[in-house]
Amino acid sequence: MDRAELITELIKYNEGDPKRSQHLIKVHSLAAVIGRGEGLKSEEMEILETAAITHDIGIRLSEKKYGNCCGSNQEKEGPGEAEKLLKRLGYPQKVTDRVCWLIGHHHTYDNIVEQDHRILVEADFLVNLYEDGAGRKEIESAYDRIFRTETGRTLCRAMFGLDENERPDSDKADYSQAKVRQGYVVTEKCVQCRSCVDVCPMQCIDGSRKPVYINQEKCLHCGTCAGVCDHKAIIAVNKC
Ligand code: SF4
Ligand code: SF4
Numbered sequence: 696m697d698r699a700e701l702i703t704e705l706i707k708y709n710e711g712d713p714k715r716s717q718h719l720i721k722v723h724s725l726a727a728v729i730g731r732g733e734g735l736k737s738e739e740m741e742i743l744e745t746a747a748i749t750h751d752i753g754i755r756l757s758e759k760k761y762g763n764c765c766g767s768n769q770e771k772e773g774p775g776e777a778e779k780l781l782k783r784l785g786y787p788q789k790v791t792d793r794v795c796w797l798i799g800h801h802h803t804y805d806n807i808v809e810q811d812h813r814i815l816v817e818a819d820f821l822v823n824l825y826e827d828g829a830g831r832k833e834i835e836s837a838y839d840r841i842f843r844t845e846t847g848r849t850l851c852r853a854m855f856g857l858d859e860n861e862r863p864d865s866d867k868a869d870y871s872q873a874k875v876r877q878g879y880v881v882t883e884k885c886v887q888c889r890s891c892v893d894v895c896p897m898q899c900i901d902g903s904r905k906p907v908y909i910n911q912e913k914c915l916h917c918g919t920c921a922g923v924c925d926h927k928a929i930i931a932v933n934k935c
């Protein structure tokens with residue numbers, strides 16, 4: 696299917712929001728580079744590229760329905776939106792099904808098994824780390840925990856100037872530029888049930904306090920914690 700046509704459709708879908716359109720173009724481009732570098736076949740590339748172009752399609756609806764676009768809400772609303780669009784454009788059902796699954800899991804980092812899922816997450820991280828102004832420590836943490844493909848790791852090191860031999864706690868590491876970005880914060884509604892503590896892939900929520908406390912230096916802003924909190928005590932105070 697024609698990627699240019701799909702990109703045009705998504706730019707129209709995100710009308711008036713150029714940042715969102717530029718984001719998807721960057722994620723698509725990097726996903727394509729990683730996919731080729733990792734030797735994906737043509738059908739796998741079609742699925743990966745289609746997912747990269749459409750991965751954030753749930754944001755508008757999430758914002759409208761819930762007033763935020765945290766990762767779990769995007770994963771909930773995105774697949775339905777993508778299905779409608781891809782059906783209208785005549786995509787094969789097999790491609791649509793896999794793309795919808797990927798959209799529904801693109802903020803799920805704790806059980807990445809398939810290569811297309813891994814590559815989509817890596818491409819999104821490459822773009823988000825830059826767009827969100829991530830500090831050195833946050834970038835190194837993502838590099839260690841998220842990047843697994845050789846191509847993705849090479850791109851991440853080159854893009855952010857990482858030295859594989861220089862670990863985060865090395866004496867040489869310079870964190871002076873590190874910025875804390877308040878992606879998710881816990882409010883007084885917290886009853887200290889610890890559900891969020893158990894699901895956090897970075898283990899960066901301190902459950903011994905009430906409200907529980909998110910270590911912003913380690914947080915990857917995945918939104919998993921906000922999605923499991925029945926008390927709506929975790930809120931996204933910035934963008935997702
Ligand atoms: S899931 Fe919600 S209520 Fe439970 S500890 Fe986390 S923030 Fe507090
Ligand atoms: S604290 Fe950060 S890394 Fe942990 S689940 Fe919440 S958003 Fe994700």
Ligand SMILES: [Fe+2]
Pocket residue numbers: 718722750751819
């Ligand atoms: Fe994204």
